[in-house]
Amino acid sequence: MSDTTTETHNTEQVRIFDTTLRDGEQSPGASMTLEEKLQIAEALDDMGVDIIEAGFPIASNGDFEAVSEIARRAKNAVICGLARAHEKDIDRAAEAIKHAKQSRIHTFISTSPLHMKFKLQMEPDQVYEKVISSVTRARNYTDDVEWSPEDGTRTETDFLYRCIEAAIKAGATTINFPDTVGYAVPEEYYEMVRGIIENVPNIDKAVISTHCHNDLGLAVANSLAGVRAGARQIECTINGLGERAGNAALEEVVMGFATRADRMPYHTNINSRHIARASKLVAGAANFPVQYNKAIVGKNAFAHESGIHQDGMLKNAETYEIMTPESVGIKGTSLVMGKHSGRHAFREKLKELGYDLGENAFQEAFTRFKDLADRKKHVYDDDIAALIDDEIHTHEDAIKLVSMSVVTTTEGTHRCDLTLSIRGENKDVAVQGTGSVDAIFNAIKKAVGGEPRLVHYGVDAVTGGTDAQANAHVRLEMDGRIASGRTAEPDTLLASARAYLNAYNRLLVERGHAAQGAMAG
Numbered sequence: 021m022s023d024t025t026t027e028t029h030n031t032e033q034v035r036i037f038d039t040t041l042r043d044g045e046q047s048p049g050a051s052m053t054l055e056e057k058l059q060i061a062e063a064l065d066d067m068g069v070d071i072i073e074a075g076f077p078i079a080s081n082g083d084f085e086a087v088s089e090i091a092r093r094a095k096n097a098v099i100c101g102l103a104r105a106h107e108k109d110i111d112r113a114a115e116a117i118k119h120a121k122q123s124r125i126h127t128f129i130s131t132s133p134l135h136m137k138f139k140l141q142m143e144p145d146q147v148y149e150k151v152i153s154s155v156t157r158a159r160n161y162t163d164d165v166e167w168s169p170e171d172g173t174r175t176e177t178d179f180l181y182r183c184i185e186a187a188i189k190a191g192a193t194t195i196n197f198p199d200t201v202g203y204a205v206p207e208e209y210y211e212m213v214r215g216i217i218e219n220v221p222n223i224d225k226a227v228i229s230t231h232c233h234n235d236l237g238l239a240v241a242n243s244l245a246g247v248r249a250g251a252r253q254i255e256c257t258i259n260g261l262g263e264r265a266g267n268a269a270l271e272e273v274v275m276g277f278a279t280r281a282d283r284m285p286y287h288t289n290i291n292s293r294h295i296a297r298a299s300k301l302v303a304g305a306a307n308f309p310v311q312y313n314k315a316i317v318g319k320n321a322f323a324h325e326s327g328i329h330q331d332g333m334l335k336n337a338e339t340y341e342i343m344t345p346e347s348v349g350i351k352g353t354s355l356v357m358g359k360h361s362g363r364h365a366f367r368e369k370l371k372e373l374g375y376d377l378g379e380n381a382f383q384e385a386f387t388r389f390k391d392l393a394d395r396k397k398h399v400y401d402d403d404i405a406a407l408i409d410d411e412i413h414t415h416e417d418a419i420k421l422v423s424m425s426v427v428t429t430t431e432g433t434h435r436c437d438l439t440l441s442i443r444g445e446n447k448d449v450a451v452q453g454t455g456s457v458d459a460i461f462n463a464i465k466k467a468v469g470g471e472p473r474l475v476h477y478g479v480d481a482v483t484g485g486t487d488a489q490a491n492a493h494v495r496l497e498m499d500g501r502i503a504s505g506r507t508a509e510p511d512t513l514l515a516s517a518r519a520y521l522n523a524y525n526r527l528l529v530e531r532g533h534a535a536q537g538a539m540a541g
Contacts (some may be wrong), residue, residue, distance in 0.1 A: 031285045032495050034277070035253040037229060038064050038270060040302055041086070042102055044261035048309065049495050049504035052527070054086050056184040056305035057309070060258075061090040063301055064097065067294035068313035069270075071124060073255075078109045078118035091120035098164065100124040105154035114161035125158040128168035128197070131183055135416050151183050152190045159191030168231065173199045173212060181219045187491055188220070194227045194253060199242055202235025202265065203416040206245035213249035219220040229253035232268050234260060239268035244276060247286060258302040259310055259317065271295045271348065272317040279343050280319055296349035300405060307504040307522075309503030316348055349374070359393035373401060392489075395510050403482055407508065417525040418443050419468060426513050428456045436463040438517070460517045464524065472496040472527060479516065482508050492519035496527060503527045 026529045036242065041057055044050065050403060052060070054286045057074075064072050074087040099120040101113035105127055106497050117123040129140070142150075158165045167187040168202070169175055197213060204212070209232070217223055230246035230253070232239040243254045260269035281287075290507055299317040303310050312319045319357050345351065366386055370377060377385060388407055394400050421437040430497035436459035439451045449467045452458030457477070476495035481488040489508040496503055506521030509515035 031281065031287045032252065033288045034251075034288055035070040035227070036274070036288050036290055036415045037071040037073065037100075037253050037255040038069045038257065039231075039255055039267065040257040040261055041090075041526060042073040042075050043255075043263065043267055044257040044302070044306065045075070046263045047266070047306065047308065048502040049523075050216055050261065051503065053303045054082065054089070056301075057086045058089060060298070060301050060305060062093065063294065063298045064258075065095050066291075067298060068291050069097050069291040070289060071100050071253075073100045073126060075116075078104040078106075078112040082114065087113075087116040087342050088119065091123065094122075098122040100122050100126050100166070103127045103154075103158070104316065105129040105150040107157060110154060110157045110161070114158070114346040116160070119175055120245075122164070122193075123162050124164040124166055125162055126168065127154045127158050128170050128196075128198075129154065131169035131170055131180060132424060133169045133176065134174060148179075148186060150187050153188050155190035155192050163191075163193070163405055165192050166196055166229070167192040168196040168198050170198060171200045172197045172203070173204045177212075177215060177219075183214065184220045185222055185382045186491065188222045188226050189287065192226055194229055195223070196229040196231050196253075196255065197246070197251070198231035198255075199233055199239075200231075202233035202239065204232070204242055205236070205238060206309045209242040210245040210249045211309075213246045213251055217250045218244050224288035228250050229255055230268070231255040231364065233262065233428065234265040234267060235259070237265070239266070240276065243268040243273060244284065247284070259308065260301060261306060261308060270313070271299065271303075275316050275343060277347065278347070280491050292347055294507060300374055307506050307526075309491070309506060321350075322345055355357055357425055359390065366440075369436060370408070371400075371456045373405055373408075377408075392510065403508070417521065418508070418528050419464075419521055419525055421517055422446060424460070424514065426456050426460065426477045436460045438467065440464065440467045442468065456513055457516050460513060464517065464520055468524065470498060470524075470527075472498040472524060477516070479512055490515040492516045494518075494519040494523045496523045501527055 041060060045052055048345060060532060061072055061074060074090040075083040077087050087101050099117050101117045103109035103113040103125055107472065110125060110127060113125050121311050129147055130136055136144060136147055147473055157167055169180055169183055187195065197216065199209060207487040213228060216228065228251040230243045230251045232242040247254065247333050254268065254273055256268040256270040256273055258270050260266040268491060274288050274292055277284050278292060285496050296317060299310060310318055315321060315378050363386055366389055367382065384409055389404065392407060403444040404479045420441040422441050424436065426435065434453050435450065439446055439448050447467045449463050450464055450512040453462050461474065473496065475491065475497050478493045482491045489506045489510050490512040494505045503523045503526035505519040505526065507515050507518035507522055510520060
């Protein structure tokens with residue numbers, strides 16, 4: 021059973037290129053604050069990620085500042101900035117990463133017939149010249165340059181080989197081969213990587229990287245096929261976060277190598293015991309909860325309810341677990357917390373779950389925990405994680421819920437009376453709706469004075485039982501911006517209201533930020 025990812029005997033290293041802070045943040049509603057990005061970058065650096073793609077510096081001043089600060093703070097990882105094949109993009113990326121101990125510029129341009137015709141409106145020869153000029157300019161700033169042919173898996177092979185050869189000749193040291201739209205299947209992706217190795221004369225002067233999207237659920241499988249074909253870098257994200265259906269998940273790639281070294285004789289520099297903490301950080305910052313049955317880091321990944329499975333686990337854990345929970349930073353057993361638990365026990369539980377709070381934040385979290393424990397018989401690990409994540413995301417909110425009363429009758433009357441604190445000033449409103457939740461959301465909109473469009477609303481239970489916390493998810497869109505909110509409370513209506521406010525506050529934080537331009541991957 022796999023306990024570590026440090027085994028290197030008779031295996032080759034595969035570099036891990038994490039793009040959670042760039043491609044991951046491109047997920048609609050997944051925008052992160054500067055502080056959240058710095059925390060995630062530190063966690064990635066600590067866990068052994070080789071290259072951190074910290075952002076797209078030309079996209080906005082916020083992105084530039086985040087990449088710059090991550091570059092200053094990084095201890096071991098190479099810090100990478102993304103740039104299109106434009107001089108201003110490359111210059112901005114170079115400025116952002118200049119303080120890093122180790123830096124990289126990742127530049128790209130579309131090469132498929134579809135993208136060249138409709139997206140770029142450029143002829144192949146023009147694209148070819150852009151490849152050379154962009155890599156040459158990037159190489160003037162750093163010796164570590166990565167080049168990507170966007171939509172590579174739908175690019176004509178002769179043109180692909182020609183562009184890769186030119187990029188390497190111009191100074192690219194890493195060639196990324198992206199399956200931008202998640203169209204490839206493993207056997208096909210393997211053959212494409214082999215084709216690059218066999219047909220690009222100077223490919224031995226560069227490392228081949230994979231960048232696979234998950235539109236068909238094949239991102240990890242394609243990435244592993246690429247490594248088997250000869251790639252030695254994988255571009256991935258924590259929790260598989262990314263555009264549309266996401267990217268290859270870092271935790272699945274790393275534990276795949278660790279668990280099946282018999283079929284995949286490769287290793288990474290990742291300390292796998294940091295995986296669970298990184299997963300929680302990213303899920304909380306992006307407001308993208310991890311699905312319960314997600315491999316490696318999902319709530320049910322190491323849970324067993326079936327009597328047959330439980331019996332087998334009690335006799336020998338290997339009957340139903342191919343890796344240990346501890347190997348990815350998850351405790352095998354849970355300490356059940358309740359209203360009689362004291363500060364010391366609560367602080368130890370937070371450490372176990374991967375949270376490190378300052379004294380004031382800890383006291384606020386402990387007070388909320390005691391309030392929750394008075395309403396619930398048992399408080400589980402997921403209850404505490406939801407409580408802390410909610411505390412982190414609402415601490416600096418401009419709009420806060422002061423009080424709320426909801427009346428619902430069988431005659432169809434649904435009324436919400438609420439008081440909001442809006443930048444320190446209280447406002448009272450009373451609104452009716454077609455349902456209780458509709459009345460709550462309408463009341464908030466009336467109080468704040470905006471008209472965000474509800475994109476998604478959902479509620480599920482964090483834990484089992486009638487006293488389980490309701491985990492409410494809200495996604496709002498306003499003025500072209502999308503933001504997500506998530507809150508867990510024992511009361512469904514209160515959770516819904518707080519989740520709506522969480523998303524609304526994020527929209528207000530993002531107001532004024534520059535819109536991101538076209539992205540790679």
